[in-house]
Amino acid sequence: MAATLTRDELAVALGRTGLGDRAAFRIVYEATSAKLLGVCLRILADRQLAEDVLQDIYLTVWRKAETFDPARASPITWLVTIARNRSIDRLRSAAPMRKTTPVEDAHDLADAAPLASDILEHSDEVKRLNVCLSELDDKVRGVIRTAFMDGVTYDTLAQRENVPLGTMKSWIRRGLLRLRTCLDQ
Known part of the structure; x- marks a missing residue:
């Protein structure tokens, strides 16, 4: 079950992650991975690709957590921005190889997972x-x-x-x- 943290608790966990605290990193991951996967899925529309990008996101978080500044953005805003940018980068790098499907098949392709916007609405x-x-x-x-x-x-x-x-x-x-x-x- 995902941890529910306040903005301040998440900011503290990100700060400790920036100092190399693995337990704090786990807290950040457990509290935010579902939301960030939702963002990736919304942009990429491919679960496997979204999960690959999610792994890249958390590698970035581990390496760059010390740059997080709670005075500039909320922790979830900072994390969603990383997720969005990584997802768009992956889309751009894969653009020539993207498989297209006729619009008539869209109903069969719909993902039952909640949309990123639905997850964040709460x-x-x-x-x-x-x-x-x-x-x-x-x-x-x-x-x-x-x-x-x-x-x-x-x-x-x-x-x-x-x-x-x-x-x-x-x-x-x-x-x-x-x-x-x-x-x-």
């Missing part, structure tokens, strides 16, 4: 984030959700919205700054 931080997201313009909120929950690149979003890449980056940057201000309150 956390208080996500509830706060959703309140802050609701204060953004619909378009900005949509592109931020698509970029960070579905792993869609800024370039692809710019093409979808028919705007220059720089404009898309500006929308997302300004939206993230407003989110940060809202979350810091």
Whole structure:
């Protein structure tokens, strides 16, 4: 059963992990692996690939835990960012080899596992984030959700919205700054 830790307890465990504490690393893993696997599955849509990426994520956490700064981000935000970035990197590296399936077969391919967004919905931080997201313009909120929950690149979003890449980056940057201000309150 996954451990339930407060934000502060998880931050302390990450700090101890940065000092090489294996027991603290186990605590971090047990408290966050289900959430991070959900993020990977949502982006990669392949359980085996998601589990491989999850292993890479925890290797990164072990090596870089000392760089975690609780003043800059919550522990789960820091971990989800690593998971998202690793998953997108894996997608990009495997892009030419990706197998495609006709859309008619999508029902048979659906994964019964909960979506990453469903897993995260239960956390208080996500509830706060959703309140802050609701204060953004619909378009900005949509592109931020698509970029960070579905792993869609800024370039692809710019093409979808028919705007220059720089404009898309500006929308997302300004939206993230407003989110940060809202979350810091």
